[in-house]
Amino acid sequence: MTAADVLLALVFAGAVLWVEDGRLRFRAPVGALDDTLKAAAAKSRGGLIALVRSGAVLPADRTAWSEETTHELEERAGILTFEADLAPADAEREAERLVRVAHTREFLERHAFVRRAPHAPVDTPAAEAVALFAGRVAARTDDP
Numbered sequence: 001m002t003a004a005d006v007l008l009a010l011v012f013a014g015a016v017l018w019v020e021d022g023r024l025r026f027r028a029p030v031g032a033l034d035d036t037l038k039a040a041a042a043k044s045r046g047g048l049i050a051l052v053r054s055g056a057v058l059p060a061d062r063t064a065w066s067e068e069t070t071h072e073l074e075e076r077a078g079i080l081t082f083e084a085d086l087a088p089a090d091a092e093r094e095a096e097r098l099v100r101v102a103h104t105r106e107f108l109e110r111h112a113f114v115r116r117a118p119h120a121p122v123d124t125p126a127a128e129a130v131a132l133f134a135g136r137v138a139a140r141t142d143d144p
Contacts, residue, residue, distance in 0.1 A: 001040050001044070002047070002113070003051055004047075004051065004056075004108050004113035006037070006043075007048055007052075007057070007104060007108070008101075008108060010026070010033070010037065010041060011057060011097075011104045012101050013029075013032045013033055014028050016028070016057075017048070017052050017057050018057075018059070019049055022049075024045055024048055051113075055107060056108060056113075057104055058100050058103050072102075073092070073095050074095075076094075076095035077091045077092045077094075077095035078091075
């Protein structure tokens with residue numbers, strides 16, 4: 001796996017990465033990173049630091065995001081709340097992960113670290129998320 005592959009896998013798993021005092025830092029949901037991914041990250045540490053410094057990931061602090069990116073987060077959270085029937089807090093958490101994935105994927109594609117399949121749409125995370133949770137909506141029983 002290249003550092004770009006590892007970075008995308010980390011972000012997809014929900015990890016938020018940043019560089020502090022020259023060291024790679026991250027936070028991730030408990031259990032989100034398996035041993036294989038942790039080992040790949042350790043092996044690719046230098047490449048990951050370079051990618052993070054070059055802007056491949058959104059800032060860890062959402063207040064540093066652009067207005068456009070914040071709007072995208074809010075829009076996706078709304079879609080997940082209403083279309084996937086997620087609780088607002090869960091929808092916002094998943095929307096943040098999806099926005100981070102989309103940003104990283106676009107950065108890596110733009111800089112030719114990874115290539116998008118010719119038939120794949122550029123922006124699919126919201127649709128992917130709705131599909132992931134569609135089973136939850138279908139399995140719901142009607143409320144009285």
